Amino acid sequence: MAAGTAAGVAPGAHLAMYKVCTGKGCSDSTVLAGLDAAIKDGVDVISLSLGGNATFRYDHDPIAIGAFSAVAKGITVVCAAGNNGPRPASVVNDAPWLITVAASSVDRSLLAEVQLDDKGVSVAVAGEAINKQVTNSSTLFPVLYSDERRNCIYRGEERNAVAGKIVICEAVDNLLPYNTSEKSILRDIKGAGAAGVLLINTKADGYTTVLYDYGSDVVQLTAADGARVTKYASSSSATAVGRFIGHRTTVLGVRPSPTVASFSSRGPNTITPGVFKPDVLAPGLNILAAYPPKTLFGAGPFDVLSGTSMSAPHISGVVALVKSAHPGWSPAAIKSAIMTTSDAVDRSGGPILDEQRRNADANATGAGHVNPARAADPGLVYDLGAADYAGYICALLGEAALAVIARDSSLSCAKLPKTPEAELNYPAITVPLQPAPFTVRRTVTNVGPAAVTYTAEVLAPKSLTVRVSPGTLVFTKAGEKKTFSVTVSSQGGDVLARRQLELGVREACRHKPDHCRRRASSAGTVIDA
Known part of the structure; x- marks a missing residue:
């Protein structure tokens, strides 16, 4: 699946990795220590796929504090926008000295097809699946669906009903990256003898399908395709049957694309509404990602992962390319170049859509979808330096907060002009x-x-x-x-x-x-x- 040559955005870049998290989480002290280590090592760009709380003040946010020192030393810091979309005002990492990245889809689909039949009337649905294992496509199984039991949770004696059937059910959550609850629920259904599962996106996820390897004979459907299937299953007789079509393939050129992923956090920025966030949109849905050989969540060398943790590294790669072309540019100039050369339209020339196939607004897309080929030649840039950000902090939070964030005695509110949000x-x-x-x-x-x-x-x-x-x-x-x-x-x-x-x-x-x-x-x- 997704066969081809895997390469980074900036494959010639050298990588240094800093462990700041464990299975128990990421402490403020280790995040700051990691940022300080990267600064000391002289990196050009920091890719930080971590996120705090959308209500953190900058002087209480370790990422904003550590990143300020990096940016002051000419290091561009790229951060994930968060995975709490489509809820409004959920964006994190909203300090203006960060590049805050939202997540989009790509034009690739890992196709898996299913056909339902009832007395000669059939409906074919194209879903997606990572796992290539599939039951013989000529085998027919009874279909199990109930409007009263839309979710995939079958307990106790209820589990007896799934044996030998294709179960149609709706996801119980929005499948945020690394969420394993859905996997355990489907494991229970398969363990009870189900022939397979058609897993339907929640209405909130719409057309965003976050793929997981749920094992053989599990096909994931969009909410729209799921509605077609459930309507058919509800109106069909007890003789309704289904089969998994054996041919599975990778489809390229899918339209519309890019679209905003449902989980991608949205603006507006709650801390400082005058600084618009997120900044830019980049691929973050079902990304073919290099993966460690063995972890709690699976084994490498590759996996298909989703989240703004995937979109942020795409922008980090673009930053590396721009930095190599213009080594003297500041982090603000590089960010400006990426934002002002971004695309406001999708690959077909139409507006970028969200997970419901509605026109996505700037709270979802930021400046637009990154266009790496144009980013190194923006024509004009909006530049800022540490003193400009410091003057902004003075106007927003005052001297005490500046001392915490900047950690630089040469930057003082008494010596700096106070810069209102609108004038940054x-x-x-x-x-x-x-x-x-x-x-x-x-x-x-x-x-x-x-x-x-x-x-x-x-x-x-x-x-x-x-x-x-x-x-x-x-x-x-x-x-x-x-x-x-x-x-x-x-x-x-x-x-x-x-x-x-x-x-x-x-x-x-x-x-x-x-x-x-x-x-x-x-x-x-x-x-x-």
């Missing part, structure tokens, strides 16, 4: 929706051709008034900086615009006309230039 030179802009005009400023640095012109184009609902000043930025040399302002006011007359406002600033320049994109957010107005 971030690649995404969030503004309040209000009748009074609200103005923010951004400074961009030219990292493209020496002589180049950028012109802003605004796409906004009629209920908004948006002004960009100046509307055109003319650069004459590399490294030159220019500042522009964006002023937004809302008349509040459009109910739909209130619920999900869509506003974009599109860059149009002579040498990069494809740098145009749109952004949307249900939590406010997002401008991603």
